[in-house]
Amino acid sequence: AxxxxxxxxxxxxxxxxxxQLYLMxxxxxxxxxxxxxxxxxxxxxxxxxxxxxxxxxxxxPLCVLxxxxxxxxxxxxxxxxxxxxMLQHQNVEPVLMAYDRPSNKLLAFLAxxxxxxQSVPQS
Ligand code: ACO
Numbered sequence: 001a002x003x004x005x006x007x008x009x010x011x012x013x014x015x016x017x018x019x020q021l022y023l024m025x026x027x028x029x030x031x032x033x034x035x036x037x038x039x040x041x042x043x044x045x046x047x048x049x050x051x052x053x054x055x056x057x058x059x060x061p062l063c064v065l066x067x068x069x070x071x072x073x074x075x076x077x078x079x080x081x082x083x084x085x086m087l088q089h090q091n092v093e094p095v096l097m098a099y100d101r102p103s104n105k106l107l108a109f110l111a112x113x114x115x116x117x118q119s120v121p122q123s
């Protein structure tokens with residue numbers, strides 16, 4: 001979806017990293033075998049970020065690391081359902097999270113659902 005050179009989420013990587021994966025599945029499709037609708041991976045990361053004034057700060061926010069909804073199912077509200085579930089489970093607000101290289105779709109998603117429009121791009 002983003003023309004990345006390699007997958008950034010895999011079962012083996014998840015075993016070695018302390019990230020959490022939220023999976024949404026449609027249990028009835030594929031003759032009852034189920035299909036994955038989308039997933040959202042988050043994790044805490046120690047980061048040196050620039051604040052609005054260009055000052056470096058050290059923080060350890062919960063980060064959105066990988067977020068994907070199956071191509072044909074995008075723009076049906078599944079991403080929002082997944083994201084809201086994660087927010088509730090982690091007890092965190094979107095404005096307090098960091099977003100790892102957000103795509104234009106993710107930026108539009110955050111603006112639409114959480115009124116997050118002013119980001120501070122990092123190096
Ligand atoms: N173009 C522009 N905005 C989009 C698009 C698109 N093709 N798809 C979704 N959006 C945004 C819009 O704000 C849209 O509202 P609108 O239809 O009224 O314009 C809103 O998301 C729709 O919300 P949902 O239906 O809840 O979102 P969706 O189920 O599509 O999930 C997601 C959002 C995960 C970003 C999905 O579109 C996707 O998988 N995109 C491709 C992969 C991607 O870009 N992932 C983010 C990578 S960055 C990272 O993971 C840190």
